[in-house]
Structures are given as structure tokens and as C-alpha cells.
Amino acid sequence: xxxxxxxxxxxxxxxxxxxxxxxxxxxxxxxxxxxxxxxxxxxxxxxxxxxxxxxxxxxxxxxxxxxxxxxxxxxxxxxxxxxxxxxxxxxxxxxxxxxxxxxxxxxxxxxxxxxxxxxxxxxxxxxxxxxxxxxxxxxxxxxxxxxxxxxxxxxxxxxxxxxxxxxxxxxxxxxxxxxxxxxxxxxxxxxxxxxxxxxxxxxxxxxxxxxxxxxxxxxxxxxxxxxxxxxxxxxxxxxxxxxxxxxxxxxxxxxxxxxxxxxxxxxxxxxxxxxxxxxxxxxxxxxxxxxxxxxxxxxxxxxxxxxxxxxxxxxxxxxxxxxxxxxxxxxxxxxxxxxxxxxxxxxxxxxxxxxxxxxxxxxxxxxxxxxxxxxxxxxxxx
Amino acid sequence: xxxxxxxxxxxxxxxxxxxxxxxxxxxxxxxxxxxxxxxxxxxxxxxxxxxxxxxxxxxxxxxxxxxxxxxxxxxxxxxxxxxxxxxxxxxxxxxxxxxxxxxxxxxxxxxxxxxxxxxxxxxxxxxxxxxxxxxxxx
Numbered sequence: 386x387x388x389x390x391x392x393x394x395x396x397x398x399x400x401x402x403x404x405x406x407x408x409x410x411x412x413x414x415x416x417x418x419x420x421x422x423x424x425x426x427x428x429x430x431x432x433x434x435x436x437x438x439x440x441x442x443x444x445x446x447x448x449x450x451x452x453x454x455x456x457x458x459x460x461x462x463x464x465x466x467x468x469x470x471x472x473x474x475x476x477x478x479x480x481x482x483x484x485x486x487x488x489x490x491x492x493x494x495x496x497x498x499x500x501x502x503x504x505x506x507x508x509x510x511x512x513x514x515x516x517x518x519x520x521x522x523x524x525x526x527x528x529x530x531x532x533x534x535x536x537x538x539x540x541x542x543x544x545x546x547x548x549x550x551x552x553x554x555x556x557x558x559x560x561x562x563x564x565x566x567x568x569x570x571x572x573x574x575x576x577x578x579x580x581x582x583x584x585x586x587x588x589x590x591x592x593x594x595x596x597x598x599x600x601x602x603x604x605x606x607x608x609x610x611x612x613x614x615x616x617x618x619x620x621x622x623x624x625x626x627x628x629x630x631x632x633x634x635x636x637x638x639x640x641x642x643x644x645x646x647x648x649x650x651x652x653x654x655x656x657x658x659x660x661x662x663x664x665x666x667x668x669x670x671x672x673x674x675x676x677x678x679x680x681x682x683x684x685x686x687x688x689x690x691x692x693x694x695x696x697x698x699x700x701x702x703x704x705x706x707x708x709x710x711x712x713x714x715x716x717x718x719x720x721x722x723x724x725x726x727x728x729x730x731x732x733x734x735x736x737x738x739x740x741x742x743x744x745x746x747x748x749x750x751x752x753x754x755x756x757x758x759x760x761x762x763x764x765x766x767x
Numbered sequence: 768x769x770x771x772x773x774x775x776x777x778x779x780x781x782x783x784x785x786x787x788x789x790x791x792x793x794x795x796x797x798x799x800x801x802x803x804x805x806x807x808x809x810x811x812x813x814x815x816x817x818x819x820x821x822x823x824x825x826x827x828x829x830x831x832x833x834x835x836x837x838x839x840x841x842x843x844x845x846x847x848x849x850x851x852x853x854x855x856x857x858x859x860x861x862x863x864x865x866x867x868x869x870x871x872x873x874x875x876x877x878x879x880x881x882x883x884x885x886x887x888x889x890x891x892x893x894x895x896x897x898x899x900x901x902x903x904x905x
Contacts, residue, residue, distance in 0.1 A: 501844070511779070514775065515777055515782040516785070518843060519890075520853060520869050520896060521841075521869065522853045523842050527853060530836035531853070534836050535879065538880075582836045582853075635808075640833075
């Protein structure tokens, strides 16, 4: 690809992350957007494209609040939360290539500490309310425990591998300013944390967070004129599995396939990179088990073999295979998908201080939500 | 054995035959009127044949545990006794169809592949699809 058609992430911003923020979702998203603009070194008037999910503060509000003037492209991010922020990059890429916008802001916020929590999203589904809640099949930890139990049956599941992920991510979080959980934990702590839905424990589960994040995509040409190192988008692809969100946790033919499969293959092809080129990976971690399933689908190993990749602290600071280097959704914050992008950009820029992965030149972000998923490969400018 | 008590919310009549059948002690599932393929969950449209409608057919109520989890923390928006064992059960006549259900584990530890049979279990105002261990030939 010629430099003129290549794109990069040039600015990232995020709010404070904690439970029970008094500020509205609109205010949180605007805060994150302003910080992303400031971080990029762009002028607000340079931002001419906006992509946000339906039900979030609309682009007109965000645009005026950050001081943008010419909103030439407005996109609705229709992908499920989780997959959405990375899938939106595909849309930004198309908008930029088509000349509809030159610089696109992608934002996402959530307030899972509101009444109903992250579960309310599923309670609103008529078929779940009609067929699943009456038997207590409800709550994402229960869904993912069902997956984990099936995994255990097919391949064997060593709880120490899940525990190693929880412990390693907490160690990363302890090196990350603003992470919600900073206190180090041990494997013993993992095994004494309460079971939620067997085999998953509280320390297998992501956090409850109110907050928002945003990032800015523009051409590599423009990115090279900005003060910070560009995080070059070497490959990005979105896709979906042949199942509805409603039926994903019951009827999915390949029950353990949560993606990203084909999207990951496309992203690696675009980048011309192999799995062994990846220096660090930010992998959507609603639960520890989700990481194992994605590693297998991403092609890092065969089905049933991901445990060995994450065992014994391999994914932690100083480990051979750094994963979720900010603490992930387990220990940093649960703003689905987007905080993984922010972290990957910071690693590529070399901004992560004690949590900096040495010689980080290729970073992977893998996300999914329901049947949708998306894969991003970022590289340093070379 | 705990069994949650959270009445189904029926926004439409689409799913009603499932619960009516359970009240009568049987298990009924929707199938395509053209080719007979099961369509679970039920939708207004039939996926395999656009011109078809859904026909509810009775199955024997025997099946196999596809997966299960012992739920030790309640997420339902009402007080619910834990633990209870939630399972996905594949009926013999409908491989690939998975019924969200509760497992009666009083007579033994659950396992994937375990043979089970329907044990309709009344709740406050509905009958829950509970399954209990079965031995074939019973």
C-alpha cells in the first residue's frame, strides 16, 4: 500500500475509570474526546469525521463540544459493544479512502455501575427473558462458565492457567496509572476468590466501570507531521459468526468459537505479518476464558492448547508473551474494546514507562462482542 | 436442589407453546412446516423455508447434557437461592437444539454427556424445564 492510502492512530484519550461516576455518559465521552484531540497535537477543527455507537452522545454534540467545525462524515457504529471500537476503524479507513473525511474520531463510553449492570443488556432481549432467565441462565459470568465447562470437557482446562492470566494482568495494572485495581494478587488469592459460576471465580471476571475513551485516525502522511509517533494501522478487519447475539450462548453450532477467525486471518494478511511477529497482544477479556478461546481462533495455537501460552506468568510483565499490558478489562477498566486500542497505541509509541514492552514494534488487538469480532494490527512507522 | 423462580416474560405468543407444554408435563419444540427441521429459538420467520410456518411437535423429553455450570452467585433481578445447576440439554430427537434448563443433581454430580430426562417442576406461576439423570432403557 502507498503511504498516501495508509492510516494511523494519532491521538488517544480516556476518562478516569471507576464505579459510580456522577457525570453523564455524554460528559464522559466528551472528556475522552477532548483528551484524544489534545494528545494528538491536532487542532479541533482538523477533526471532520465522527463514528460513535447508537445510543451514545451524538456526533453533533461531540463535534461542537470539542470545537470541530466541518463534520463531513458521521458514522453510526452498529457493531456490538466489545467488537465496536476496532470495527469502527474499518469504517474510518473507508471514509478516509473515499475522501469523505480526513481525520476521524472514534469514541465509546459505558456506565456498567448503573442499575441492572452489564446484565440488563441481556435482560432486554425478549427471547432470553422468555426462555433463559426462567431457568437462571442469566448473567455473562454464567454464559462464559458454560463455555468454560464445555472447554474443560473437550480439552481439559487447568484453572491455574486462568489464574495466571488474572495474576499477570493485575501485575500490569499495578504499573498503569489510572487502573482500577492496583493491589497485586497471587495464585493463592485467585484460588480463594469466590466461585461465581463454576469454574469461574470473581477474579476471572472483568470489572464494573463508568468511563469513556476515544481515539483519532488519520492518514499516515498527516500523522508524520504530528508531534507523537504514529501507531500505524497495518491490518484491520471485522467479521461475524453465523449465530445471533440472542442464541450465541446456547445454539451456536461451534459453541467455543467466539471469533475472530476469518477477521484475524485478513488482518494478518493485510499486514504481511505472521503470528510470531506480534510483540504484545491486547485481547478482549470479559473473562479469562475468553482469552484462551481467542488465542486459538487467532491462530496462535491449535484448539485446546492456549493454556500453555499463558501458563506460569508468561503473559505478565517480563513474560515471553505480554497480554493486556494495562491490566485489561479484568484489572484496568471495563470500557469494552476501546481501552485495549488506547493501550496498544501507547505501547507502540513507547510511552508506557515501567509497563513498556521492550522493542514493541507490532501490537495486536483482538475484540469481540456477541457474534461480532474485529482484529487490529498496529506497528511502529517503518 | 434449588430451582430459580423467575416467570418467563412473554412479550408475544411466539414462545407460549413451550411453556404450555411444560405445564402439561411434556416438551414441545418448533419445527419448519415444510422440511421438519427444528428451529430453536423460535422466530416469526422460518430460516430454512421462507414460505413455512413453525409447527410445535412433542419430543420424548430425554436427552444429553451438552454443558452445565453450577451457579453460585445470583444475577437474576430477584432473590434466588444458590447454588443451582444450569444446563444446556440436547433432546434425543433434536440434536444441535439446546434447551436452557435446570439440572436436578440430588442423585449425583452432573457431567457433560450425561443422559437426562424431563422432570417438569412447578414454580410460582410456570413449570420449569428441569432435567434429572436417566439411565437408558428405563
